[in-house]
Amino acid sequence: MTSSRERTRPAAGLESMPSGFTRRNLIGGALAGVAIATAASAGPAGALAPMRASGAKSMANVPFEAVDTVKIGLIGLGNRGMGMLGSWVAVPGAEVVAVCDIRADRATRAADRVAAAGKTRPREYGGADTSFQKMLDTEELDLVYIATPWEFHYPQGKAALRAGAHVGVELPIATELDELWDLVDTSEQTRKHLWLMENCSYGRNELAMLKMAHDGVFGDITSGHGGYLHDLRALLFNDGYYTDDWRRIWHTKSVASFYPMHGLAPIAAAMDINRGDRFTTLSATTTAPRGLADYRERFVPRDHRSWKEEYVNGDLVTCMINTAKGRTIRAEHNVSQPRPYSRINTLEGSRGLFEDYAGSDATGARIYVEPLHSGDTWRGASALRTEYDHWLWKDLEGPASGGGHGGMDYVLQWRIVQLMRTGQVPDIDVYDSAAWCAPVPLSVMSIEKNGRPVEVPDFTRGEWKKLRLGLDSVRTTMPAVA
Template sequence: MPEVPEVSRRSVLGGAAAGALAVGLGAGAASPAFAAPGADADVAAGAAAPSRRAGQTSMINVPYEAHRTVRVATIGLGNRGNGMTKGWSVVPGCQVTAVCDIRADRAKRVADDLVKAGKPRPAELGGSAESYAEMLGRDDIDLVYIATPWEFHYEQGRAALLAGKHVIVELPIATGLDELWDLVDTSERTRRHLMLAENCSYGRNELAMLKMAHEGVFGDVTNGHGGYLHDLRALLFSNTYYTDSWRRLWHTRSTASFYAMHGLAPVAAAMDINRGDRMTTLRATATAPKGLADYRERFVPKGHPSWNETYINGDLVTCMIETANGRVIRAEHDVSSPRPYSRINSLAGSRGIFEDYAGTSRTGGRVYFEPDHGGHAWRDFEPYRKEFDHWLWKKIGDDAANNGGHGGMDYVLQWRTVQQMRAGLVPDIDVYDSATWCSPVPLSVMSLDRKGKPVAVPDFTRGAWVNLRGGLDSRMTEMPPV
């Protein structure tokens, strides 16, 4: 992977357009392009959609073209890219045809591992920051999977679209508001799909929660709570886990909700965000940045490079998000505090509530629903998961357990993506979902610059959110025969 470039706070806000809106950057008034006449600039910032170019049309409900075999190329072969490349190679009807990393030895090592596993040897590219561009010129690639540090996702995702490839990008697809819009527009212009590699949206509990919501178990859904609460301190200070310390360095650049999508996306799906409802405003709060400096003081030798760093990102960044239909989502991000892992994954409505990560059962969740329950006592989630288990887990759950990381959800994501491309189906997660779920990264910065005032969440669908349509709540379909 490339050396980590200098990333300005402005790029987290979204480049020139959003940067002009940031009070903290000294730009003053909001740009007229983002604020409706007479509207509060704090709320309106970033709301208006840029106009489509002539001939540019939506990618909503556009199916993949059918592929006999899906040929996948990976950019970025660190911990995540290495593991997921092996995952792609075992999905029926999928072949890894190229692997790329700035460190050429990684590409060779991954290619060697695939051959040892009985797979065809992929092309190996690496050795420079431009190697990925050379790879994108190949004609034996249908899908590009990107697992590089966050600061490269936008550039590489956009380049893959322009090269005529479909793209799946690790979280987030971009960190700037104008970058998110550009990926939407580039997808529409090239007629190629770009999707966030949101594996947690394919988690077993998350998909069961989705089905329960859509089948009325919660009554009228009113609120949800999700996020990413993961003590990463030891890994952030590791000299080997995050190459060039790229992830720790983001904590020196901005106060932002960098990675809440793992919990936000499943809640948004259960609420039909972009499919009958949409996120409208976001307001953010942040605690003081204490955790990383405290950990360094206690556990990191004085000669370590991190002692030249100042951490500014809050330990806990919370986003309160309102929707057009009056729902509320609380999304949280904390990787700097000592705590057990949790994505929270909670949903509530007029008839009851589900809370994941409660430790009350082997399935990890607890529930309380009327008329089934009473006495103000939590009940076990397991009977509900059995009843509302998603067809993907019923069909390939055993394969997922044997072939995929993160409890099998990685494999479910990969299998479903390949199945949709081979069968010519509409993707479960599209570029509009991906941009919306990632927008709290720059929007949290904008809100915090305004001392927690609300900012508008852009409508990346340009009005199409009012139409009900399918998504992760898919009906069972078969993987085409190999």
């Protein structure tokens, strides 16, 4: 992974708040923060956005063109792609019309599964590293879903945009700043949306926390803490789980925060990042790389190919992110050491805080807010989660129960199809996706500078100053299937 080139743009003027904005309590008083945001955009970070291509326009607040049936093509049918297939088939108004994998037998198995569910058998593409392009050139697709190894996300995502489809990409959408910018630019030029398939943003606790924050439960939000802490050692050394060892190989390539987005994205949404605030600087630190080598020493036979590898990525990579409104976010990544799973999911403000993965009640979260609570004792978050339960979970709890990751996969997929069928604005856009994935290359840059801060580009080119809805959406229904 290499550091990306610097880019420049002229300073953007202050944007106005859109009419009809009905959020009752914007986090931290977004309107009061406009003066701070204006000053921040005039600093070095404001010089990191390229000029928009001639004729291109922002994709912020641009709705999908409504379609009766969302025709979907899948690229990548390993563990994640195959795991998402069932919900794509189950969502009303979605039709999987094409499936693709470099291994043709996987495409056949996927097509078999669709047919076994009583749906029209999708067309198969596979057997070559160009098969995805053949699918894009042949099919008329409304949505392309990409679940390949990380290094393929950028070229396949760009190709899908250029083929005239909207694109959902598994994490991350790209691993370099130049690639992130190119996806933003290509989306603006093709007038098609590309977004991160950030399922954890649709977690029940995450969405309830978002609604609490936007209703002022925590007062003025000052800080957040999220990340991806998941002991993947057994899977990383499990032959065949990650095809061609792709995910373990990344740990031999670079020192970086590869995958912090699951915890970072919900915190960013609660802070209205790109919707009244934005990331400005990032500094990263890393521990020594000990976990994978230690696991290999104890559990992997000496004749295994992994013994030819040297692991360089630190076990725990921590990113400290500052925002234009003076907030801080700590985003962590650790998949190399023994520990219980956690996305952390902590948000704190002037009147209290929410902490996930720490409580003992049914939601796995704890909370403390004034004036509701007093004394020196944490409270379970169940009652407030019920009060602030997002409409998506109220409506979809039953169908979601069969989806992956506790139902959040189905909620994400259902919502994407619903937005496309009803012609609404996406909850997550290309600018959110680029900002949430930027810590991957930016952490490399900061660590190379011994943890010194690096500027975070303004992928919105000034649009972040506009207050607009995102994941905190208004209830709408799914159209009936003809």
